[in-house]
Amino acid sequence: MKRILLLGGEGYIGNVVGKFLLERGYSVVSYDKLLYSNKKCVEEKISYKNYEFIEGDIAEISKVEAEVNTADGVVLLAGLVGDPITKSFPEESKLVNDLAVQEVIKMCAKVHKGRFIFISTCSNYGLIEGNQKADEKFKLSPLSLYAHSKVAAEELLMSLKSEAVFCPTILRFATAFGLSPRMRFDLTVNEFTRELAIGKELLVFDADTWRPYCHVKDFARLIEVVLNSDKEDIAYEVFNAGGDENNATKRMIVDNILLKIPSGKVRYQEHGTDPRNYIVDFSKVKRVLGFTPEYSIDKGIEEVLEEIKSGNL
Secondary structure, three states, X not given: OOEEEEEOOOOHHHHHHHHHHHHOOOEEEEEEOOXXXXXXXXXXXXXXXXXXXXXXOOOOXXXXXXXXXXXXXXXXXXXXXXXXXXXXXXXXXXXXXXXXXXXXXXXXHHXXXXXXXXXXXXXXXXXXXXOOEEOOOOOOOOOOHHHHHHHHHHHHHHHOOOOOOOEEEEEEEOEEEOOOOOOOOOOHHHHHHHHHHOOOOEEEEOOOOEEEEEEHHHHHHHHHHHHOOOHHHHOOEEEEEOOHHHEEEHHHHHHHHHHHOOXXXXXXXXXXXXXXXXXXOXXXXXXXXXXXXXXXXXXXXXXXXXXXXXXXX
């Protein structure tokens, strides 16, 4: 039974990853600050004998190191996630997403001899003109504090190659969607589905900008793949995490939802505050790791819509 340490294990993605690994027979240690008072997420997993929860801040580096020393694999998910929150709390963002995250990376490079997965973001690509597709070697152009922090962490990790003892992999996540015990409705697919499902008028900025999307359960599957891949395939490698079929514009997502909610009201507006536009190439993760998503955007919309209609949310 492999012991996997999830730093940020009670977040939107961390919860899904944790439960997936628990059900696959891994021993999971979830280390989380519970910033959003989401203790219910812990309670939902406490029945698993192979689950352990530790409440803590990743800035408590000695506390984190104690757990790293007993782990076969470490997944670094923790941080203030997304552009809006980092823009609203720039000082806190610097303390967590820059200083604390980089200290964890440096510590793990020195003491952890197992797999280390750093969760980055496709937002690092920023704004791409035309229909170019960004592979892992495409020039990074971060536009937000969040993306700048991820790029800095990636650069630090790669710079440690000559002195490190761990086996690190960088996964640049597409924009997440799907259900989670720590649900988020500030993500495009989830947000658009919810707004139209409850009868609100949906305001969509820059409808024809492109983004890649990926279901949280597919992220969990990919993390397990990396944990079990040969070191020569993953050590110091960067993978775009998602699938080509889930590249979409906001308008495409809206049109898909309207097929299910024909009465939905939508208003479009240009020149929003988020200029990001990027189509991502996911051929490497498919070629090297054999990974393709199981969940389409359409399937994710149906899942969220069904849960809203049932009253469970």
